[in-house]
Amino acid sequence: MTPARPLIAVVDDEESVRRALARMLSASQFETEVFASGAEFLDALRTRTPDCAILDYQMPGMNGRDIQRQLARAQIRLPLIVVTAHDQPALREQCLADGAAAYLAKPLLREQLVSVILDAIRQTAANS
Amino acid sequence: MNRVSGVLSSDLPAESRRGALSSPAVGPWAQAFALPTPRTLLTAVIVALVYAAAARLGAAMAFPGLPLSALWLPNAILLGALLLAPRRDWWVYLALALPAHVGVQLLLLDMPLARAVIGYLSNVGNALVAAVGLVAFAPGLLRVDRMRVAAIFMAVVGLVAPVVASVLAAAALVAANLTTAFWPTVVERSLTNAFASLTVVPLMLHGAAWLRGGELTIRADRAAEAAVLAIALTGLSVAVFVTTGTRTNLSAALLYAPYAILLWAAVRFGVAGVCSSVLLFGFVASWGALHQTGPFAGLSPSDTAISLQVFLVLTCVSLLLLAVALEERKHLQRVGAVSESERRQAGMLHTAVLASLHEQIVVLDQAGVVIETNHSRRRAVEPAGRRPLEDIRVGDRYLDACTAAAAGGDQTAAELAACIRDVLGGVSVQRHLELSRESAEGLLWYELSVERLRRPEGGAVVTRTDITARKQAVAQMREQRSQLTHLGRVAVLGELSGAFAHELVQPLTSILGNAEAALQVLPPAAPGSSEIRDMLHDIIKDDVRAAEVIQRLRSMLAHGEIHRQTVDLNQVVHDVLTLARGDLVARSVSVDTQLDTRADLVLADPVQLQQVLLNLIMNASDAMVGNPPGERRLSIVTRRSEEGHAIECAVADRGPGVRAEDLERIFQPFVTTKKHGLGLGLAICRSIVEAHGGRLWAENSHSGRGAIFRFTASIGP
Numbered sequence: 001m002t003p004a005r006p007l008i009a010v011v012d013d014e015e016s017v018r019r020a021l022a023r024m025l026s027a028s029q030f031e032t033e034v035f036a037s038g039a040e041f042l043d044a045l046r047t048r049t050p051d052c053a054i055l056d057y058q059m060p061g062m063n064g065r066d067i068q069r070q071l072a073r074a075q076i077r078l079p080l081i082v083v084t085a086h087d088q089p090a091l092r093e094q095c096l097a098d099g100a101a102a103y104l105a106k107p108l109l110r111e112q113l114v115s116v117i118l119d120a121i122r123q124t125a126a127n128s
Numbered sequence: 129m130n131r132v133s134g135v136l137s138s139d140l141p142a143e144s145r146r147g148a149l150s151s152p153a154v155g156p157w158a159q160a161f162a163l164p165t166p167r168t169l170l171t172a173v174i175v176a177l178v179y180a181a182a183a184r185l186g187a188a189m190a191f192p193g194l195p196l197s198a199l200w201l202p203n204a205i206l207l208g209a210l211l212l213a214p215r216r217d218w219w220v221y222l223a224l225a226l227p228a229h230v231g232v233q234l235l236l237l238d239m240p241l242a243r244a245v246i247g248y249l250s251n252v253g254n255a256l257v258a259a260v261g262l263v264a265f266a267p268g269l270l271r272v273d274r275m276r277v278a279a280i281f282m283a284v285v286g287l288v289a290p291v292v293a294s295v296l297a298a299a300a301l302v303a304a305n306l307t308t309a310f311w312p313t314v315v316e317r318s319l320t321n322a323f324a325s326l327t328v329v330p331l332m333l334h335g336a337a338w339l340r341g342g343e344l345t346i347r348a349d350r351a352a353e354a355a356v357l358a359i360a361l362t363g364l365s366v367a368v369f370v371t372t373g374t375r376t377n378l379s380a381a382l383l384y385a386p387y388a389i390l391l392w393a394a395v396r397f398g399v400a401g402v403c404s405s406v407l408l409f410g411f412v413a414s415w416g417a418l419h420q421t422g423p424f425a426g427l428s429p430s431d432t433a434i435s436l437q438v439f440l441v442l443t444c445v446s447l448l449l450l451a452v453a454l455e456e457r458k459h460l461q462r463v464g465a466v467s468e469s470e471r472r473q474a475g476m477l478h479t480a481v482l483a484s485l486h487e488q489i490v491v492l493d494q495a496g497v498v499i500e501t502n503h504s505r506r507r508a509v510e511p512a513g514r515r516p517l518e519d520i521r522v523g524d525r526y527l528d529a530c531t532a533a534a535a536g537g538d539q540t541a542a543e544l545a546a547c548i549r550d551v552l553g554g555v556s557v558q559r560h561l562e563l564s565r566e567s568a569e570g571l572l573w574y575e576l577s578v579e580r581l582r583r584p585e586g587g588a589v590v591t592r593t594d595i596t597a598r599k600q601a602v603a604q605m606r607e608q609r610s611q612l613t614h615l616g617r618v619a620v621l622g623e624l625s626g627a628f629a630h631e632l633v634q635p636l637t638s639i640l641g642n643a644e645a646a647l648q649v650l651p652p653a654a655p656g657s658s659e660i661r662d663m664l665h666d667i668i669k670d671d672v673r674a675a676e677v678i679q680r681l682r683s684m685l686a687h688g689e690i691h692r693q694t695v696d697l698n699q700v701v702h703d704v705l706t707l708a709r710g711d712l713v714a715r716s717v718s719v720d721t722q723l724d725t726r727a728d729l730v731l732a733d734p735v736q737l738q739q740v741l742l743n744l745i746m747n748a749s750d751a752m753v754g755n756p757p758g759e760r761r762l763s764i765v766t767r768r769s770e771e772g773h774a775i776e777c778a779v780a781d782r783g784p785g786v787r788a789e790d791l792e793r794i795f796q797p798f799v800t801t802k803k804h805g806l807g808l809g810l811a812i813c814r815s816i817v818e819a820h821g822g823r824l825w826a827e828n829s830h831s832g833r834g835a836i837f838r839f840t841a842s843i844g845p
Contacts, residue, residue, distance in 0.1 A: 014634050020641025027648030058630060085633035086626060087679065107637040107675050109668070110644035 006051035006121055007031045011041045011067065013059040021054065021108070028114050038062030042070055049078065052117050057084035057091065068098050077128065079120035083108060164220045168213070172220045175209040180228035187237050189414055191429040195243065195307065196316045198414035198436065202229065203251040204324035207285070208332030210259040211269060218259070222252050246300045254293030254321050258285045271337050272330045272399055273455040282445060285329060290321035312430055319437030323410060326444045331403040353396065358408065361389040365409050369416030369423070383423050390443070394451040402451040410440045487593045490520055494552060494586040496527025526590070544590075547578040551588045562595070573599040609707055615739055625682045627797055636675050643667040692820070695734045697775055697841065698723040701764055704741040716757035717749050719764065727766040727775040730841040732820050737841070740813045740824070744779040744837045747809065750802060751783030751835065774822065774840040782834040791826050
């Protein structure tokens with residue numbers, strides 16, 4: 001079951017990207033929360049778990065896959081969508097193999113992103 | 129006797145005696161004693177036995193009533209043995225002669241002890257004085273076959289030594305009351321000893337030289353000739369000295385009858401022939417004189433002895449000089465013949481070397497006239513193809529021909545003439561010209577070099593070398609390098625495009641996100657909202673288009689397709705080293721390769737593999753810039769991995785190494801430790817290696833000096 005306004009976490013090191021994605025998702029009936037790094041995001045999980053997270057792959061320190069692994073280690077089941085500005089077929093395969101709900105190349109079209117988010121949330125809910 | 133035996137039976141232990149006597153610090157004469165080897169002892173015993181036999185013969189040939197033999201050979205035999213033996217062994221020969229001498233004279237001849245001892249000392253004195261004199265004035269004497277040596281030999285052996293020994297012996301005999309005739313004793317003994325030494329010693333020396341020479345076969349004709357000579361000489365000598373009875377009017381004239389045979393011996397058999405013939409002749413003459421027959425019969429024993437010995441010594445000296453003169457002449461002719469044949473051989477070698485050279489060579493004198501050409505040149509067509517310079521022959525005025533061709537507009541001939549003039553005029557030692565010419569086989573390249581002819585009269589050597597193959601190889605290498613450089617640039621662009629793509633796609637993401645959001649939040653009824661909506665749609669469309677362009681550029685500039693094939697990795701190492709040789713030599717980097725022959729075939733794109741290796745080699749070379757030139761050593765090792773399914777190649781330098789925290793970081797794009805580096809080389813290398821299914825990593829050398837970059841490649845099918 002999909003919540004009325006699902007909470008989406010956006011993790012990206014670039015502020016303009018975070019802001020734009022947050023605006024786009026807010027305008028699409030989502031609640032959003034933004035984080036500048038993987039560490040910030042993981043820290044925030046202690047208080048609140050989003051319904052879905054959009055993780056930028058290329059970030060200094062912890063990258064998208066590192067966050068994925070940390071969550072798996074902590075057994076936090078959360079639909080994750082990895083996004084990247086540096087699309088590579090090998091990376092796509094790796095992320096999906098590690099359990100990402102979806103892998104998208106930037107820039108992100110609203111319609112596609114919303115549909116992927118909703119699918120991911122539904123899929124996770126169905127599995128649990 | 130006591131003195132001599134005292135030396136022999138020294139109480140010193142053998143080792144210390146040997147050590148003291150063989151010390152090099154005490155000079156050559158101090159090495160005159162050493163313990164004899166068994167071989168030396170055996171030789172000395174044989175010499176002593178021959179000495180004893182000669183002493184017995186000498187006693188048999190003694191003049192009646194005189195303590196003198198007509199043929200006393202022992203001292204000559206002793207002298208010959210000393211000259212053939214090392215100095216350190218002399219004492220052995222001298223010592224063993226004592227029992228031989230005294231034994232014969234005391235036991236067989238019942239001679240008084242004093243006379244026997246004086247006789248021994250006189251013999252030893254004669255042999256020692258002669259031997260020391262020859263060692264001093266004719267060192268290394270092996271043969272008496274030169275006039276200078278013969279003169280010294282005769283002076284020492286025929287004069288000084290016998291006179292000195294005879295004076296001492298006569299004095300001793302007078303002192304011992306064994307004689308009163310001092311001077312006759314000196315003269316008689318001197319002459320007898322001189323004759324014996326002048327004949328026996330050269331015979332022993334030449335015999336030993338013949339044995340050392342190793343050619344011991346005697347030709348049958350020579351043996352027959354020698355036998356005829358010996359029979360004729362014996363016959364004539366017997367006829368003259370034995371069968372002619374007492375002195376007759378003819379006897380003096382007949383004295384010279386055997387001379388023809390003696391001259392024959394001198395001419396045909398040299399010094400050894402003279403010595404043996406004169407010895408035979410002397411024996412027969414002495415026999416006759418002793419038996420009162422022949423020309424020397426009828427005189428008092430003393431007069432007989434002196435006249436016979438004077439006759440024999442003079443005969444011996446004159447014939448010996450003749451034989452030596454003939455041998456010397458023969459030697460000079462031989463030397464002359466050898467040097468003539470050597471000259472001829474050198475000339476042939478010179479011609480053969482010139483004819484074997486591929487280069488075409490013209491040798492000019494100082495006036496620019498051809499004095500020598502080689503075979504290649506004679507067949508050659510001049511580089512410019514001009515008539516005046518074709519078919520060059522010895523005697524042609526080459527420089528003038530070049531000048532004439534230059535006047536006719538031949539630029540090559542003009543340059544060549546200028547080079548020749550520079551070299552002949554001493555302005556340059558060497559000049560080079562490179563020229564090319566079209567031919568049916570394509571463009572041909574030549575190098576013309578003019579070098580100074582190194583001889584006092586001057587001149588020049590013009591060499592034309594076909595350097596087409598060298599030029600082609602250089603061009604090929606340049607092409608290969610440029611191909612690699614191009615690939616390098618493409619790879620850099622690929623890597624750059626990745627970085628740029630990220631930088632450009634991020635703002636496009638923001639723009640798109642904002643435009644999408646704006647579309648959502650724009651109230652449908654607001655004034656102009658339809659137009660704003662269109663604008664936002666255009667922004668979205670163009671944003672997506674820009675992102676697609678970037679993506680396409682990236683895929684185009686990325687590493688592209690890999691053309692994998694089976695490649696000999698060791699060959700790739702050689703090829704890359706050839707490519708990099710110029711740079712490595714310029715930077716004084718020496719290269720050591722250890723290529724595993726089992727590590728040859730890998731599955732890879734050869735050009736990309738070259739690119740990786742070249743990059744690693746140049747990095748290693750850069751890392752050693754701070755080392756002294758002798759310590760810029762690069763080593764490349766290939767080996768089959770332990771698991772056996774991959775081949776590992778390691779490039780090691782002796783530079784400062786890589787900081788531990790940078791060992792992984794240096795493979796990231798834009799990370800560099802060089803001042804002017806882009807930081808893309810290793811990133812590209814790693815992506816190439818990984819695209820081939822291998823790994824590339826860095827480590828520091830265990831020896832603590834330098835870094836090692838290793839990569840793996842899959843083994844070919």
